[in-house]
Amino acid sequence: QKKTLNGTNVYIRSPLSSDKSIKLIKGILIDEINHLVKIQDESINGEQTLYFTVPDNQIYYLEEPSKPKYYVDFTYTSSNSKVFISYLQSNLNWRTQYQLNLNNNESDIIATANIRNNGKTSVFIEQAELICGDINLQINQLLYDRSFRTLRSGIDSYILPQSSAMQMNFADAFKRVSVEEGKELAGLYVFPINQPFVINAKTNYLLPMFHPQISVERYGSISKAFSTMPMSGKAQRSYRLRSDRYLSHGNCIIREYDRVVGETQLPNLAANDIYEFSIGEDADIIYKENVTLISSITFNETESKVKLSLDKSLSQGVIMTRTRYTYKIHMQIINFKNRSINIEYEQRGFHSYQNMKLIKLDQHEFIQDGSSIKLNMIIQANTTENYSYMIELIR
Structure with missing residues (x-):
């Protein structure tokens, strides 16, 4: 809870003020967050009402501004069951960042937890759990970055002033903070943090995570x-x-x-x-592909095959007219590099046809994988390779 100052009388520093003489103008605070003030200045013809924003350090209050306080009221009934109290803080979120380093045949990936405090005050966290996976929360259309996830803080987490001595006392411990190995939980993964740390207001806090092979x-x-x-x-x-x-x-x-x-x-x-x-x-690997129509044959599909076709809504006895196309595909791949390279080729996009069948032509091992044609090959340095195959399509 926090007592609002909206609607209260304040004084603001006049733009005509100087370092030697400060002139104050009386006004009404309209929006304490955005520092919007309403004034009626006698020097303005007709005492026209003005609304404008004022820097916080140029507003003089007639009463002490209150700080936000949070209260949780609950009634405890003695029993053998555990009582757990939690609430969702939308100002604390996190996401994973990776650095993938490749060198010859060596590969290494470094994971880092990027924790963001969007609040206006520092937060001291005694312990926490980073939860990741496909998490769906109803946050009432808040401005929410889906790349960030929820951070579940420990029960001892609380708000600290920006210059709190607590932040300095734990400074040495914070240098050793890291995220422990994660464990699977109900289809999600939980990564515990068991050391205390502080995240300043409007700050990103980076912590090292796992280092997988x-x-x-x-x-x-x-x-x-x-x-x-x-x-x-x-x-x-x-x-x-x-x-x-x-x-x-x-x-x-x-x-x-x-x-x-x-x-x-x-x-x-x-x-x-x-x-x-x-x-x-x-830029060094270029391909060119040409397609030639070899034949086109129209035929009537029999009743038994109609029932097995994709046209399941057709009644028995209906004869469909189909066309069988035979295409020859010639592909050329040029490697301008001074080293060989592995190439993986895939021809797809036959969904508009009733059926597709691969017809091999040469020694290259083209394969049909469902509705795709695939081939893995090695192109030597500074060479041009030619490949060809045929396909039969029915529409």
């Missing part, structure tokens, strides 16, 4: 939707990440040989699961 595979990705028109483009700089521990959702900066090369958002990733992502084009 990871493996990262680099490759060039060519993933495109099927089109009968000639197409060309560049491969994507792609990565395949696997961690031996759970990784919580967060921003990740990627460094190659100590240089920043990109940024991505990691999802909530289970231990030993795989996450694939791309961070931009590779």
Whole structure:
């Protein structure tokens, strides 16, 4: 609870004041948070009412401004059950930040907890738990950044003044604060903090978290939707990440040989699961693709096949007219690098067709994976490779 000063009489410093002579003007405080004041100055024709904001240090109050206080009233009934009191502080939130460092065949990822205090006062935290995962809270349309998550503070957490001596007394202990290893709880993960620390008002506080063992595979990705028109483009700089521990959702900066090369958002990733992502084009890997129509045959589909088709709403006895297209796809990949590179090719986007079938033409191991055509290859340094295959489409 806090007694509001809105509507009370105050004095403000006149703009005509000087260091030698201070002139005060009487007014009414309209909004104490934004320092909005209403005055009626006799020097203005007709004593017109003015509203304007005034710096806090130029407002003179007739009564002492109160500080916010929080009260929790409850009745305790003796029993054998435990009593736990909690409340949600929307001013304390956190998110995970990552640094992914790659050097030759070595890979390392560093996780950091970024805790934000959006309040106007410092907060002393005796102990806390960082909870991450797919958390859904009803916060009544507050201005809420979904990249931040809730921090559940210990029962001994309380508000401190900005210059409190408590902050200085614990200064040495704060240097050793870190986040302990997380544990799974009801589909979420909980990371405890068992040392005390202080977060100043409007401040971000960074704490080291877990240091998992990871493996990262680099490759060039060519993933495109099927089109009968000639197409060309560049491969994507792609990565395949696997961690031996759970990784919580967060921003990740990627460094190659100590240089920043990109940024991505990691999802909530289970231990030993795989996450694939791309961070931009590779100017040295170019592909060109041409599609040639070999044949086009129209036929009537029999009743038995109609019942097995996607047109399940059709009644028995209806004959459908279909067209079978046979295309030859020729693809050229050029590697301008002075080293070889792994390329993963995927042709997709056949959803507008009734059926798709791969027809292999050469020694390259194209495979059909559901409704996609895939091929993994190694392109040697400064070389051009040509690939071709055929597909049969029914519409």
